[in-house]
Amino acid sequence: MELYDIHTHQIFLEDNDDPYHSCILDVYPLEFEVAKESYQRHCFSCGIHPWYAEDSENQLAYLAEIASDPRIVAIGETGLDKLKGPSYDVQIPVFKKHIELSENLGKPVIVHCVKAWDELIRVRKETNPSQPWIIHGYRGKPELTKRLVKEGFMFSFGDDINVDSMQFIPQESMFCETDEDEMDIRDVYLQAAQALDMEIKVFAEIVTKNVRRVFPSLEHPLPYDPKAENEKDDE
Numbered sequence: 001m002e003l004y005d006i007h008t009h010q011i012f013l014e015d016n017d018d019p020y021h022s023c024i025l026d027v028y029p030l031e032f033e034v035a036k037e038s039y040q041r042h043c044f045s046c047g048i049h050p051w052y053a054e055d056s057e058n059q060l061a062y063l064a065e066i067a068s069d070p071r072i073v074a075i076g077e078t079g080l081d082k083l084k085g086p087s088y089d090v091q092i093p094v095f096k097k098h099i100e101l102s103e104n105l106g107k108p109v110i111v112h113c114v115k116a117w118d119e120l121i122r123v124r125k126e127t128n129p130s131q132p133w134i135i136h137g138y139r140g141k142p143e144l145t146k147r148l149v150k151e152g153f154m155f156s157f158g159d160d161i162n163v164d165s166m167q168f169i170p171q172e173s174m175f176c177e178t179d180e181d182e183m184d185i186r187d188v189y190l191q192a193a194q195a196l197d198m199e200i201k202v203f204a205e206i207v208t209k210n211v212r213r214v215f216p217s218l219e220h221p222l223p224y225d226p227k228a229e230n231e232k233d234d235e
């Protein structure tokens with residue numbers, strides 16, 4: 001099976017050499033040039049986090065310059081946060097700039113949303129995007145999940161998931177991530193597969209299909225075989 005981490009803020013040194021998974025590393029616009037040289041095998045998402053939306057004109061202008069780089073496969077993380085960061089008056093226009101770039105360049109959006117679901121849905125309705133929007137670190141309750149599925153969102157699972165919501169998410173909308181956690185991507189896959197009552201191999205095939213469709217340029221990692229790894233440990 002192939003493993004993909006579609007949203008992470010750090011690639012641990014040993015992970016960078018780990019040929020068994022491919023990452024989308026989230027970087028700030030001004031970090032991109034250095035990161036691009038440091039991580040040859042992985043791709044990037046680039047954007048301005050809603051917490052730092054205030055006074056972000058320079059970063060936004062630079063983002064617009066670099067976002068067409070083929071190593072940048074997604075715009076974000078961007079979005080809305082009710083608990084942290086500046087007011088929506090600041091966050092929403094910055095979010096909309098990302099949406100505009102995403103649509104112009106044909107690249108998906110990695111969405112950060114904390115307790116701002118009504119506003120998020122409102123912005124989606126208003127902008128009517130053609131590109132996929134993937135809500136990262138998703139752990140919403142079933143009612144919210146059904147609403148977001150109806151609106152056409154996609155979902156990325158991290159270490160903290162809502163087991164009861166998993167059954168309401170269409171298979172073609174599922175991704176996995178480590179975000180800021182030190183959890184191994186293998187364990188993220190295992191946890192999500194268990195919540196869906198699926199073999200990890202079957203679940204990984206579903207995610208692989210989604211990644212190849214939504215992020216076709218992401219490098220395919222070497223197939224990972226948990227059995228072979230266990231046997232090696234037993235030797």
Ligand SMILES: [Zn+2]
Binds near residue numbers: 009077136179180
């Ligand atoms: Zn993140």
